[in-house]
Amino acid sequence: MTLAHFLAVNPPYWVETLTKIGIGLVAVLLPTGALVYLFLFKMMSFMQSRLGPMEAGPYGQLQLLAEFGKFLQKEDIFPSKADRFVFAAAPFVVLVSTFMLVLVLPAGPDTHFIDLNTGIYFAMAVSSISVIGILMAGWGSASKYSLLGGIRAAGQLIAYELPLVLSVVGVVIMAGTLNMKGIVAAQADFGVWFIIPQFLGFLIFLVAIQAELTQPPFDMPVAESELVTGYLTEYSGIRFLLFFIGEFATAAVFSAIGATLFLGGWTIPFVDANAEIMDYIGPLVLAGKMILIAFLIFWFRITYPRFREDQLQRLAWKFLIPLSLFNIVVTAIFKVVF
Amino acid sequence: MTDMTADLDINNSEQLRYIAAQAADARVNVELETEGMTLNIGPQHPATHGTLRIVARLDGEQVISAEPIMGYMHRGYEKLTEVRTYPQVTTLINRIDWVGSFANEVPFILAAEELMEVEAPPRAQYIRTALFEMGRIANIMLFLGDMAVQLGGVTAIFYAFRDREFVLNQIESVTGGRFHPNFNRIGGVKDDLPAGWIKETKSSMQKVRDFCDEMEDLVVGNEIFQSRCRGVGVIPADVATSYGLSGANLRASGVDWDLRRDAESPLAWKDLDWKVWTHPDGDSFSRYWVRLQETREATYMVEQLLDGLPTGPIMAKVPRIIKVPAGESYVQTENPLGAMGYYVISKGELTPFRVKIRTASFSNMSISPWLLEGVYVPDIATILASLYFILGDIDR
Amino acid sequence: MTATEDAVQEEAATDPVREAIAQSFADELGDGFIAQHINPGSDLWIRIAASSWVDAARFARDKLGMNWIDFISAIDWMPNPYGREMEAEQDWVVHGGGPNDKDESDAEKMTTGVTGGDTRFQMFMRLYSTEEHIGVTIKADVPDEAPAIETLIPVFVGASWHEREVWEMFGIDIIGHPDKRVLYLPTGFEGNPMRKDFPLVARRVKPWPGIVDVEAMPGDGDGDGDSAADAATDAEDAS
Numbered sequence: 026m027t028l029a030h031f032l033a034v035n036p037p038y039w040v041e042t043l044t045k046i047g048i049g050l051v052a053v054l055l056p057t058g059a060l061v062y063l064f065l066f067k068m069m070s071f072m073q074s075r076l077g078p079m080e081a082g083p084y085g086q087l088q089l090l091a092e093f094g095k096f097l098q099k100e101d102i103f104p105s106k107a108d109r110f111v112f113a114a115a116p117f118v119v120l121v122s123t124f125m126l127v128l129v130l131p132a133g134p135d136t137h138f139i140d141l142n143t144g145i146y147f148a149m150a151v152s153s154i155s156v157i158g159i160l161m162a163g164w165g166s167a168s169k170y171s172l173l174g175g176i177r178a179a180g181q182l183i184a185y186e187l188p189l190v191l192s193v194v195g196v197v198i199m200a201g202t203l204n205m206k207g208i209v210a211a212q213a214d215f216g217v218w219f220i221i222p223q224f225l226g227f228l229i230f231l232v233a234i235q236a237e238l239t240q241p242p243f244d245m246p247v248a249e250s251e252l253v254t255g256y257l258t259e260y261s262g263i264r265f266l267l268f269f270i271g272e273f274a275t276a277a278v279f280s281a282i283g284a285t286l287f288l289g290g291w292t293i294p295f296v297d298a299n300a301e302i303m304d305y306i307g308p309l310v311l312a313g314k315m316i317l318i319a320f321l322i323f324w325f326r327i328t329y330p331r332f333r334e335d336q337l338q339r340l341a342w343k344f345l346i347p348l349s350l351f352n353i354v355v356t357a358i359f360k361v362v363f
Numbered sequence: 364m365t366d367m368t369a370d371l372d373i374n375n376s377e378q379l380r381y382i383a384a385q386a387a388d389a390r391v392n393v394e395l396e397t398e399g400m401t402l403n404i405g406p407q408h409p410a411t412h413g414t415l416r417i418v419a420r421l422d423g424e425q426v427i428s429a430e431p432i433m434g435y436m437h438r439g440y441e442k443l444t445e446v447r448t449y450p451q452v453t454t455l456i457n458r459i460d461w462v463g464s465f466a467n468e469v470p471f472i473l474a475a476e477e478l479m480e481v482e483a484p485p486r487a488q489y490i491r492t493a494l495f496e497m498g499r500i501a502n503i504m505l506f507l508g509d510m511a512v513q514l515g516g517v518t519a520i521f522y523a524f525r526d527r528e529f530v531l532n533q534i535e536s537v538t539g540g541r542f543h544p545n546f547n548r549i550g551g552v553k554d555d556l557p558a559g560w561i562k563e564t565k566s567s568m569q570k571v572r573d574f575c576d577e578m579e580d581l582v583v584g585n586e587i588f589q590s591r592c593r594g595v596g597v598i599p600a601d602v603a604t605s606y607g608l609s610g611a612n613l614r615a616s617g618v619d620w621d622l623r624r625d626a627e628s629p630l631a632w633k634d635l636d637w638k639v640w641t642h643p644d645g646d647s648f649s650r651y652w653v654r655l656q657e658t659r660e661a662t663y664m665v666e667q668l669l670d671g672l673p674t675g676p677i678m679a680k681v682p683r684i685i686k687v688p689a690g691e692s693y694v695q696t697e698n699p700l701g702a703m704g705y706y707v708i709s710k711g712e713l714t715p716f717r718v719k720i721r722t723a724s725f726s727n728m729s730i731s732p733w734l735l736e737g738v739y740v741p742d743i744a745t746i747l748a749s750l751y752f753i754l755g756d757i758d759r
Numbered sequence: 760m761t762a763t764e765d766a767v768q769e770e771a772a773t774d775p776v777r778e779a780i781a782q783s784f785a786d787e788l789g790d791g792f793i794a795q796h797i798n799p800g801s802d803l804w805i806r807i808a809a810s811s812w813v814d815a816a817r818f819a820r821d822k823l824g825m826n827w828i829d830f831i832s833a834i835d836w837m838p839n840p841y842g843r844e845m846e847a848e849q850d851w852v853v854h855g856g857g858p859n860d861k862d863e864s865d866a867e868k869m870t871t872g873v874t875g876g877d878t879r880f881q882m883f884m885r886l887y888s889t890e891e892h893i894g895v896t897i898k899a900d901v902p903d904e905a906p907a908i909e910t911l912i913p914v915f916v917g918a919s920w921h922e923r924e925v926w927e928m929f930g931i932d933i934i935g936h937p938d939k940r941v942l943y944l945p946t947g948f949e950g951n952p953m954r955k956d957f958p959l960v961a962r963r964v965k966p967w968p969g970i971v972d973v974e975a976m977p978g979d980g981d982g983d984g985d986s987a988a989d990a991a992t993d994a995e996d997a998s
Contacts, residue, residue, distance in 0.1 A: 073521035169402050173424070173740065241515050242587050250513040250744040253408065328581070330588050331515030333741045334424060380938075434943035441928075442952055445839075446962050477801075604889060606917035607828040618889050620827075625892040627801065691873045693802060693885065693896060695829070706885075706896075708834065708872060721830040721885075729920040758943065 045138060052127055056277035056312060057270055058089050063316070064323035065273070072327050096269075099262035104167050107259065111165030116260070116267035118158030123271055125151040126278040131206045133291050133307030134299045144205035145197065148282060149190050152237065155275065156182045159246070159256050162268070166259040174255020177334055178246035181236060184341040185243075189233035191349035195226040195356040196286045209290035220287040222359075225352045227287045229345055231318075234279040235325055236337070238272065242329035245337060276322060277315060284314035383428070384420070399427060404743070406435050412509065413754025415728075419735070419743065426743065429735035431728060436758040444718040449475050449549060449685050452715065456705075457543040459722060460756040463502030463699040465494045465534065468547040471718075473629065474694040474707040475549050478687045481680075482629055485673040487551035492631040493668040494534060494546065495696075496661045497564075500571055501530045502699035503611075503658045506751045507575075510651055511582045513748035514591050519582055526574040529567035536560060549685055551678035561669045568662040575659045583652060592648035596734050596746035599645060606733070607726035610701025612750060615653045616645035622697035630696070635667050647749035654751070686713055700724050700756055724756035774799040780823060780895060781805055787818045796873040806874035806898045809908055812882070815897055816914045819886045825895065829885035831911065831921035833901075833929040836871045837879050837955040874898055880906045880931060884921075907932035928953035 036044075066088060070077030078085030103109055129144040131137040141147050156179055163175015196219050197203055200211035212218050220227050236243035247255040257268055284290060291307030332340065405416035414435035420427040440459065444452050456471055457464040469491060476482060483491070508523025531541045536557055538544035546553050582588050598608065603616040613620060621639040623632040640656040642649035689711040695704030701723025708717040727750050734746055774797055781795040784805050791811030796804040807815050819825040871881065878900040887894035901908050910933050911918035922933045923942040930951035933939065941948065950957050 073518050074525050075521060169400060173402075241517075244515060245741070248515060248741065248744075250515065250748075251741055327518055329516060330511055330582075330585060330591065331741075332587055333591055333739060335739065336590055434941070434945070437943040439952065442957075442959060446959055601826070602916075604826045605828065605915045607830070607915070608917075609827075613889075620889040620892070689870070691804070692798075693894075702829070704829065704885075706830075706832070706883075710870065717834055719830065719832045725920065726828075726830075726917055729917050733916070 053274045057274040060277050060319050061273050062089055069327050096262055096266035101262040104259050106167040108165040111161045115158045115162035115165055116264045119155045119271040120267055122151050122154035123274045123278060129205055130281055132311045133304040136304045136307055143203045145193055146203050153186055163256040168259050170252045170258045171256045174246045174252045184338055185233045185236035188229050188345035188349050192226040192229035195223050195352050198356045198360050205285055209292060212289045213292050218289040229349045230283055235322060238276050240326040242331045243337060244331050245334050276319060280315040280318040281311060283318045284311060288314045415754055424739050426735050426738050429732055431731050433757050436754050440759045441718055441720055444715055446714060448713045449687055453547055454545050457545055458755055459759060460700055460753045461542055462505050463498040464542055465498035465544045466698040469495055470694045470696045470703055471705040472547040472549055474692045474705045475687055477692040478690045478709050481550045483551040483679050484676045486675045487677045488629055489631045489668050489672050490552050493665050496665045497530050497534055499699040500658055500661050501527055503654050506654055507578050510748045513744040514588060522577060526570055529570045533564045533567050550681035555677050565666055568665050571662045572659055575655055578655060591745055594646050595742050596647045596749060597645050606730040609723050611653045612650055612727050614641045615649040617641055617643045622695055622702055631668060635664050637664050647745050650749040698723060701727055720759055722756045722759055724752035728752050728757050777803040788815060794874040804874045804896045809899045809901050812899050813909050816911050820914055824888045824890050825886035827887045827889050828915040828917050829887050831884040831918055833925045833931055834881045835955045836869050840956050876900050878903050882908050901931055907934055910935040
């Protein structure tokens, strides 16, 4: 998106850059906060027959700020044997991958940070950077629990990267482009959102992002009843907060990617996708669809117990990957035939 | 330690331990050129809900050996009972299994009554039995939620705590104590039931049954829960008995034995119509399943007890200052965690001469080194949760 | 108790099942079998020689179907050497006597429970049949000098922890136990806490309030006469 588009003037380069950084922060933190408040605080509480936060602000709405302040105040503890640089850098690596994912998300015909021709390819690629951050956290903490958690996370993320990418391939075949905006446009042209023809792909995508996010039932890396909290065990204060933001921001971004790929992105049926008004309501529509998918993610998270490591790998390699390959083949056949 | 094999003594534990550790390391080293890892789980760890410590030697995710270390909460109750009068002892033994406390008092009181040749009136026995079963419900409901939490399903425990409150409120309104009733007296119970209690209790029993149905849907019917539990931590019946396992752990291994049905007891179980649940598999899932059925069964038992509640006094005639005649008695009851017994030796004084407290969790946990050998790290949580121990019940 | 229940008691005064079990132990162990005690309809105790300890357990498991190990523990029959000192002042009112009023004769006459006994320490275990629903308590004297007994682990694997507890709490050596480490006590703890001559420090430092409620119960103390609390107060006033 260009600022000129909104302001009708051409600002200097540095103003535009700063503005983009600001918008980027808002684009990551606002949905994250919304997810945490809506789902983690309120929906989870209601599902567990309790009220959740009620004291801070009306209906507990300021609880997020309170939590934020709490984490900022806490001591930033380094374990005495930790590899200090690796330990300190790990949360930022995780966060970087999340921020880079947002770059390619289109939220309107002209509302986007960059319009890469290989957008979805780029997204899938940078999403794996978080593995490195998690491994760094596991190794740098100099704790056995963290190490086990980090290694589990690495094994799991690599295993579920494959079905994630393969489930997207079906959409890419149908759209005929790797460009995210192109995929949205293709859905508008196709008539129905890709969730209908690619329902199997959507299911695989959901399972795979659940695993990528290490949310239950795939939360083996942070299994609190065995590994305390896995690679997060030794983190406190601001660094824990960064991991926390990273986790839920990634949930938000993956939901948004899912909304873009399967639910038509910023478009609304029977409204011209390229109308100028869509630049303004597009982000809201996308946020709405993102919350729909995030609801599913959190619903599973709150309901299910977790898989064991071997069961989780078996599910990925023996079930999801063959299934997604099957999906690709079927999609390709239909594409060629029709 | 230089020449371990020269004078190898099969009975020397340190030597055997050393050799086993070396062999385990050597095997791991040769295969993968890696080292085994010792993981110290506890004493402060979410899986141990208390202060249990488990030293596990790991080969990757696999447990080579696991050794529970306890005593972090040993309070020496057997010694302390020797300097307390009989009525004072119940205050102590309430704290053994602190989630189903009422059931702890009963066997001790029965043992003392047996020595004194006093028998509580029928109404007192019915009240005791009803509260005993409610203590069981309160105890096992915690397990039903906790096991799911150990497997990562956090929601179940909130339901458990929510619905357990109905039972605890009822216990509290009779005894005045939610966790530590201290309500039994030698020769009866302290008070009669308050007005309206029977009706409220029946409705709370209905809520417990609703909770059981909910758990059946949310936990037992869940495929992930089943795949985590089925075939994990299998205990054959003969191993179970030779380790002295009891309660649902034993019945889940197919041993049809319940002290409520199979032992002579002055309590009112013999008047009830109920069923002992067993399961042939002996794995973690069957232990959960048996406990779930027992909870539901217990609600029906409470209802039957309240329907058939006899009228009459609640205390037998006992002297104000209780001196128990010399003798020995052993009374064991089927407590929520398993068979719990008190071996009381009296010399005709105000205080017991010796009290041996047989707790269920102690024996139930003694199987854990055998059971944890060769499992994966996640199964440690499953197995420990399914054995269901209360730390106070192990450490006494 | 009604008349019919009395009749049941009369009938149960002989207990053929438990007598048969005791007899079979006597036949099997021969000289190792020392005494028996039957509480009709309720319980069975036998006392055996320490040398027959493992044999008795194996016999009970294999031939009598007593497959379930309940517990193994020990008893220290020595009378409390601290005497009345361990009790509270109020208790003297009830019993009579005072802090230094140690009954010397007690120390000499050591009474040893239902099946008797010759030594200070006695091991006892309880086995149970999950099929027949009948249990037996087996006792064995262990020598005063260097108390020791053989391990039951070859018969019941679950004996291990029970025996570790006995070993640390009573100082009775378990011969052949492969894993003799402290179970409850901290490493390096000195003494055997469950022995009667191991002082309970808390009780020695500060007397326990005793059997009588410290605060008078409602209704007590205004003249119903039998209140021990009144008596205690009176005793304090007098001294």
